[in-house]
Amino acid sequence: MSEKASQLSRRERQIMDIIYAKGEATASEVASGMTDAPSYSTVRALLRILEEKGTLKHREDGKRYVFLPTEPVQKASRSALKNIVNTFFEGSLVNAVAALVDGREKISPEEIQRLESIIKQAKNR
Incomplete structure (x- = not known):
């Protein structure tokens, strides 16, 4: 899909x-x-x-x-997001995340902690 x-x-x-x-x-x-x-x-x-x-x-x-x-929303949303990253950010996860972060006035401490946790998990893979 x-x-x-x-x-x-x-x-x-x-x-x-x-x-x-x-x-x-x-x-x-x-x-x-x-x-x-x-x-x-x-x-x-x-x-x-x-x-x-x-x-x-x-x-x-x-x-x-x-x-x-025909597919769960999580799978469909991942596919859609991957397409957006490829289309608008030249396939760069860094550019996509930067656009999201730069576009926000404030990021909550909880969101920052969650992002740090995701990055740490990615480093350990």
């Missing part, structure tokens, strides 16, 4: 965000969760496209289709 996930349109990404937040959703639940939602038939068409791309699957609940992601 990692390559497929990086090829999602803005609307497809919005739909995936809604489904990840809910865990699963019907087309009407997706449409009601969208800002400036397209027509119901457009939402259904987008859900079908997402199934064809392999990012969603569905189960039947009576007459309704309930849509679920």
Whole structure:
């Protein structure tokens, strides 16, 4: 899914965000969760496209289709983040982290401690 996930349109990404937040959703639940939602038939068409791309699957609940992601959010978010790092930061983890840190006015002591712990673990590998 990692390559497929990086090829999602803005609307497809919005739909995936809604489904990840809910865990699963019907087309009407997706449409009601969208800002400036397209027509119901457009939402259904987008859900079908997402199934064809392999990012969603569905189960039947009576007459309704309930849509679920094909990968856990953690795996999908890692793939998306890797794509962002490759696209915007020339594949450099250092440049990506620097952009995140430089863009914040304040980093809490807890966040700094967590970052230091992650760096220490990386050094020990």
